[in-house]
Amino acid sequence: MVLCRALFLFALIATIFSTIAVAKDFVVGDESGWTLGVDYQAWAANKVFRLGDTLTFKYDADKDNVVRVNGSDFQSCTFPWSAPVLRSGHDTVVLTTYGRRWYISGFANHCKSGQKLVITVVPSQQLPWSPVPSPSASPSPSPTPAPEAAPSSNAPWTATVPRRSMLPKKLFKMIHRNLIAV
Known part of the structure; x- marks a missing residue:
């Protein structure tokens, strides 16, 4: 029984940490960076953006900036002053x-000259508790995405954000409690 519990916990921890380790950093525009003259829709078309991944915007700070907006502001190339x-x-x-x-x-x-990017972030399929069905499962409706009413819904929104663990607190406590019991 103890060996079974230890093996289960090892497999669970290995799965969780391997999932966290596969988060990708996407440099927007690759070598070109965030600038005029790049087709960002074509750049994003062959990429899959998942929870935990990062977007890195590289540009000349004296000549550009980045604003996260909603869909209608994206279409009209406007942004609220509070964005x-x-x-x-x-x-x-x-x-x-x-x-x-x-x-x-x-x-x-x-x-208006084309320097804008739209992406779709999908839940990681590698997490055992992911709401996305496995490829062998029958098709079902996908979960409802987070609302896009306010640009601040994708917090944190700073350049100096420490990476936080994706390990839920309850799961951490369960693992910790069971490891001590083993």
Whole structure:
């Protein structure tokens, strides 16, 4: 019984930490960075963005910025004055909720010239508690994505964000309690 419990906990911990380790950092625009003249929809088309991944925006801070907006502001290339604006020139955004995300340049007419990005963040399929069905499962409706009413729903929105563990507190306590009992 003790050996079974220990093996189960080892497998659970290995699964969790291997999932956390596979988070990707996407440099928006790759070598070109965040600038005019890049087709960001084509750049994002062959990528899968998952919870825990990061977007890194690299640009000249004196000539550009990044603003997260909602879908209608994305279409019209406008943003509310209260929208958070990234200005460091090397900004990292952690994708903490799933659903659509819209980013534009708030500098001059850059957005109207095509400097804007829309992505869809999907739940990680590697987590055992993920709401996304496995490929062998029959098709079912996908979970409802997080609402996009306010740009601040994808907190944190700073360039100096420490990575937080994706390990839920209850699961941590269960593992800790069972490891001590073994």
